[in-house]
Amino acid sequence: MFRELYLTFRHFVRTFGALTLFLLEILKDTPYVFFRRFRLVVYQVYNAGAMSLVIIMVCGFFVGGVLALQGYANLTKFNAEDAVGTFAGFALVKELGPVITALLFAGRAGTALASEIGLMKATDQLSAMEMMAVNPVKRVVVPRFIGGVIAMPFLAAIFSAIGLLGAHLVGVGLLGIDVGAFWQQMQSVIEVKDVVEGIFKSAVFGLIASLLAVWEGYNAIPTAEGVSRATTRTVVITAIAVLITDFMITAAFL
Amino acid sequence: MRGDMLRRDMDSTSDNIVEIRNLDFSRGMRKIFKGLNVSIRRGEVTAIMGPSGTGKTTLLRLITRQLIPDKGEILVDGVDISTMNQTRLYELRQRFGMLFQNGALLTDLSVFENVAFPLREHTMLTNRLIRHVVLTKLHAVGLRGAADMMPAEMSGGMARRVALARAMVMDPEILIYDEPFVGLDPISMGVIVRLVRRMNDALGISSILVSHDVDEISSVSDCSYLISDGKVAASGSPDELNRASSDVVRQFMHGMADGPVAFHYQAPDYAEQLLGRDAE
Numbered sequence: 292m293f294r295e296l297y298l299t300f301r302h303f304v305r306t307f308g309a310l311t312l313f314l315l316e317i318l319k320d321t322p323y324v325f326f327r328r329f330r331l332v333v334y335q336v337y338n339a340g341a342m343s344l345v346i347i348m349v350c351g352f353f354v355g356g357v358l359a360l361q362g363y364a365n366l367t368k369f370n371a372e373d374a375v376g377t378f379a380g381f382a383l384v385k386e387l388g389p390v391i392t393a394l395l396f397a398g399r400a401g402t403a404l405a406s407e408i409g410l411m412k413a414t415d416q417l418s419a420m421e422m423m424a425v426n427p428v429k430r431v432v433v434p435r436f437i438g439g440v441i442a443m444p445f446l447a448a449i450f451s452a453i454g455l456l457g458a459h460l461v462g463v464g465l466l467g468i469d470v471g472a473f474w475q476q477m478q479s480v481i482e483v484k485d486v487v488e489g490i491f492k493s494a495v496f497g498l499i500a501s502l503l504a505v506w507e508g509y510n511a512i513p514t515a516e517g518v519s520r521a522t523t524r525t526v527v528i529t530a531i532a533v534l535i536t537d538f539m540i541t542a543a544f545l
Numbered sequence: 546m547r548g549d550m551l552r553r554d555m556d557s558t559s560d561n562i563v564e565i566r567n568l569d570f571s572r573g574m575r576k577i578f579k580g581l582n583v584s585i586r587r588g589e590v591t592a593i594m595g596p597s598g599t600g601k602t603t604l605l606r607l608i609t610r611q612l613i614p615d616k617g618e619i620l621v622d623g624v625d626i627s628t629m630n631q632t633r634l635y636e637l638r639q640r641f642g643m644l645f646q647n648g649a650l651l652t653d654l655s656v657f658e659n660v661a662f663p664l665r666e667h668t669m670l671t672n673r674l675i676r677h678v679v680l681t682k683l684h685a686v687g688l689r690g691a692a693d694m695m696p697a698e699m700s701g702g703m704a705r706r707v708a709l710a711r712a713m714v715m716d717p718e719i720l721i722y723d724e725p726f727v728g729l730d731p732i733s734m735g736v737i738v739r740l741v742r743r744m745n746d747a748l749g750i751s752s753i754l755v756s757h758d759v760d761e762i763s764s765v766s767d768c769s770y771l772i773s774d775g776k777v778a779a780s781g782s783p784d785e786l787n788r789a790s791s792d793v794v795r796q797f798m799h800g801m802a803d804g805p806v807a808f809h810y811q812a813p814d815y816a817e818q819l820l821g822r823d824a825e
Contacts, residue, residue, distance in 0.1 A: 418649065424638040430666075
């Protein structure tokens, strides 16, 4: 049993080391791709960001609505239903916006990235690039990574904004909370540092989700089963990594 | 500039553009090559033949350093490619053109952009010049009219012809073909066989060709290597191989079921497996 634990730990350390080296290789090529091949980056921002907008907006709206419902149901017991705006705002800006966006991003854009790169590997497209003296990390991986990192904070901001709209429509429109109290309390309680925390989290989650997606795709076993497994692992590992990181960042900002 | 320096470094008086010496390579527990020696002569079409699973494609991947040998040397123009760093390797690869078994076209680019891809990556040619070069190469493989199609809209044979156009778009010094005749109709095959020969002679390049098609190989190659059991079983001109007395060579060249190369993969006794105790 100890041997199994040891082997698992060793495997984890090796994978983590390889992932770190992969990240360094990506970061090394990032300035070149960003400044010299910006068109590739723009396309990937569109691919990862714009194509995820619908799911982000729909989910954001209903999460905001649920927060208003739950907040109202509980706060009304203490005659504090006017604080529903503050409650929804805090939850969305600091926690649910970045976290749920990262999970949705992993499910929509992350799986697309992992399976696309995995299939390129399985059909020898990456080998063909190598043979044409084109570095596939630079040409395929880096633009997708940068695209994801740029897109994530914007998606999280849109998620939070649409979520607040949902909370407003449910809280003010449906439950009859005073509109002035809803927004004024939120404005006076939520500070710039809370918004910064949310932006920081979404940037870190964007890095994690994009890195894990391109890593899993690039290292997929080049078969149908291998690509499918890489796609699944992208979602599972990203979810775990995002939640653990969220805990650490929240603790650091307290 | 660096490419020119590399080219000068590598300029060798040797007649062999690629030389493989005492090559060992394994996949897991399975030994693919055991002390393999192959010489690819400059300016010739050299064919690598052998039964399925003998490692012909693996050999091409070793020659282009997509794989690293366990032991032995692979010299390209006198330089051991396993000692090269990535920059030098990429400079060397710009002198290679490779046709993959499945074409390996980039599926998010059109046929035109696939062929233009190496030019856009490695040259500063204007769009107008790139268009001329790409259309010329597509015309050579008979697909100028398919320039705007996407790879997903093409048959396997057409995709391989596009891949061939892409492989030769940089006018490489060494062209490597992995099963170039698979999936081609007789007309396309005839054109491609003649194209391989004509390009080799007109441009003075060296070609390495992996194939099962004994007849096509015989009509196009100057020298052939027959690989079996991890080693070179025979080598020489197609006529020499046809006249060879070795059982392995005769079996392969004449497509006989019986001989030293087993058609059936290693398995337990047939009757025992069907009717024995395990049958139920």
